[in-house]
Amino acid sequence: MAMATGIVAVALDLAGFTWATRVLLAVTAALWAVMAVTFALRLRGGREKRRAEECKPVTLTSVAGSGVLGVGLLLFRYEAAAEALLALMAVAWLLLLPRVVRHLRRRLPGAAYLVTVSTQSLVVLASTLAKQLPARWLVWPAAVLLALGLVLYVFVLGRFDFGQVRDGAGDHWVLAGALSISALACAKLAVAAGPPAPRPLEALMLLILAVAFAWYVLLVWAEIGTPRTGYDGRRWSTVFPLGMTAAAAMTAGTVSGLHWLDVLGHVLLWPAVAVWAVVAVGAVRHAAAPRAPG
Template identity: 80%
Template sequence: MSGGESARGPQPWGAMVMATGIVSVALDLAGFTGATRVLLAVTAVLWVVMAVSFGLRLRGGRDRRRREESSPVTLTMVAGTGVFGVGLLLFKREVAAEALLALMVVVWAVLLPQVVRHLKRRLPGSAYLVAVSTQSLVVLSSTLSKQLSVRWLLWPAGALLALGLVLYVFVLSRFDFGQLLDGAGDHWVLAGALSISALACAKLALAAGPPAPRPLEWLMLTILSVAFTWYVLLLCAEIRRPRPGYDGRRWSTVFPLGMTAAAAMTAGTVAGLHWLNVLGRVLLWPALAVWAVVAVGAVRHAAASRTSA
């Protein structure tokens, strides 16, 4: 989601964590446990680098710190931590996931008001991180609630779900739709923010059920259908105006692709719709392919930067 990270800038570690982590989760949903372990290990390494980078970027003078804290890109720290926490729960690492959730809450509470306050008109795709980071809290807390049978977490998670949807609409009203044809990758978060909202509904429904509450199930399917619509429109825009070459913001394309696949598989389970689960499995493969292409591009970019230095 690194709206401010270009091919010539520093590597967007937060977006890397989000993209790699969600692809690993989607692989687990599809039954590829071995591949999940490999990508989750990569996610863990990237998360450590992201956390160190996050701390270093907030050092320095007051002006620089304010500039960093008001940028939507800083919220990749929250969203990336949430995805990593869900990945850890796949392997029963509840204590670590609880610690990550506590860290997320603090960072989100500090950063979100500042980011929202500085949002202007004609926003880039990275602005949707205000919704993504909020829904990532819902996903992790709901998953913990179900796994640990801690039902009180469902109440704040439900409130955050509603807030995340409000933030999505707010950003949508200010989004620069010219990004569909001109964006460098983070414009895909237009769809990804809805996909994680649908996943948040599904996780809440699983934690609250069985049976899954009907209103949550309907909301989940409605949000997911809109996410699918954006997915198709964004794909058509990419075909109409290809944007080859590595750009750090392409990690923000990988995340929505992986998130849509994971959301579809989870929603299919919640709603008992086998075809939706199959569709999610089909969508996993382009997500994995784009992840591999962007990862190769990142390695080459890092090597070229080191050589030129």
């Protein structure tokens, strides 16, 4: 929820809707606080329970959610808070990622792509800070993480259960979202490394974004062919790629000078906002629904 709401807020800012960004960013901060408390409580159990929790890809939302919030805070010049979040993310990523990767098997769900999303979240926030502070020393570590995130994507892709495209409950969309955030990471890194933006990074950004668009179209087609209308918490993992693809397209359009990409990003923003609203209503209704005793 924090990741999805945060990236929609960032995309709305890119489109010029500052008031909506402020509202959704406040919601994101509240959701992040709930996520942090929930994450801490889950790790309070016994050693075996804690180890089992730490091996699940979903734990990496703690990294990705922090990254989205950090980028949102930088929109309003809260550099100190973003720096603190980056440090917290780096520690969590170093502790969690190796354990998650070691336990990845065959027939993986879409949530497994969080290994890439969390890694590229570090790149996006570090690159944004590198430009805004400025702190150029962050550029090279970010470049290494960018490459690692792409390697992890290929690793998960080879083990992904493609039946999820037809039957998935929502997190299968991270198949596209992981590439969209990789393209955004390229764009942010290119800006931090320039000016002018390095041509190889620009080319890589456009290539990754093209593949992300292809997955996006395939996933939309699959949703039309096999509608999945019931509420499921994993639908927040559908909102995130929708918002991320819009944000990546707008940012890539600015970096590359391709105006049509920026226009496409503005167009893709509205399905992301609409789906966010539908899923948010579903979440509220689900939370308010009476529970059977026991």
